[in-house]
Amino acid sequence: MKNTKARNASGYMFLTPWLLGFFLLAIGPILVSLYLSFTRYDMVGDPRWTGFDNYIYMFTRDRRFWKTLEVTFHYVLFAVPLRLIMALSVAMLLDKGLRTIGLYRAIFYLPSLLGASIAIAILWRQLFSIDGVVNQVLAVVGIQGVGWITNPSTSIYTLIILAIWQFGAPMLIFLAGLRGIPRDLYEAADIDGTSRFRKFYAITLPMLAPVVFFNLVLQIIEAFKIFSPAFIISNGTGGPADSLLVYTVYLFNEAFKFFRMGYASALAWVLLLIIGLFTALAFATSKYWVHYENERD
Template structure:
């Protein structure tokens, strides 16, 4: 018993703030939402148990559910790699010592600070309008662009561009990761006359792997849960013609606009299973490409 305590005590002492928060603040609401997913609940009266029928409706009758999955998956597949590649590239440029680097960093982080404010909604609409900046630029090459946000075929891409443009947070994390790589490693590589791409694949990539892994996981989870930016640009309901019907937008409307919190909870747990499966897969795959310093010996 004493041995057990000695082995576990420090771990649980350090874990205790999280554990207390999880057990007393987070777990209850999570379990309640699971329970609600088996009920009809309009938030004014009491929930009414309906078993699996919410899930059944979702998978067999609800066309908008499938539409929202399609929109969300398309977005995840396009936005996550683009944003990460962009963030890594800029982080590597900004990592090396050049003058006034702090200013660039602040500038590049700026769009992310603006987040999903009302200002961004207005700005984005103006930029991608029929006579906006983007089309003015395209017309220099003789291309007449559409009204990007109003066209259901193109509206999703404006959100992908927005995601790329707000690459600040993964960039900053990459930057912090790059800082952890000792410059001596690169110097040694220079002595060995290793080319820049080779240095990237032999040093940067393996040593940055834990951080890359973190960014992939988190960015993907965030992309699956995209809400604020889609909400402000789609007028809150996925317009035009459901082309911006992200999963969480659908869920939010079902819950707070149409008084179907039970159904919204079922949607949430379906999303949770999807994201969970993806994350578990990534963790499993990471054994083959992510190695940590503290596992080496």
């Protein structure tokens, strides 16, 4: 039909920039990266096909790969839940009983907005240094601090604390979600003399479950991709003793320091699969704990 043709023509005209980007910058590179992951490629010669060698090496002989997995999972498992708990607690505190929350909301959100910047990573490096602010505060209460960043067993926690400090964005989403819970549910519970905890478990959490789920998926993806703070705080090395070697820093160094592009591509694909797996896991379990309001039981 001529009509359909004309409609398609104008539709695709508007879609052209995105389509170009989609093929040249997203789907194309993903496929090329899959191909490169089966090769040896140092950017000087052509890629040389090596089959599964990169993956076999990664899983069986590369100790640093396991180390980077350990560091990254450690980070994700602490940073995501703690950030979400912080965000929800503060959102609930702001949601009820206060007339003006604008200024608090702004103050709590500001770190999220600045957090990705190099300036903040530089600041963090100093706050947790041996003679930094954190140790001075500890000294006031009589605790002898350590060099939080130079000590391999504590350095990852400086990153986790940085992540918690930036709870502002999920807090805003929780606030919007809390606003959407009908007030009469709480009033009815009040008349029945329901306790605060019960109100939280029986009303707030179930009503908020879709928002919690949304935040959870978003934060997991976000956390696996952490790069700049780890890179800056460890001065690009991932050290001390690889304790800040989060996945993306390892990948970056393999690709752009040692030019092992094939191996780095394999690392990238494994990252993609890990993130996909976690997202799928969240979706798969969601039917047990997330119920949408318009859904029939």
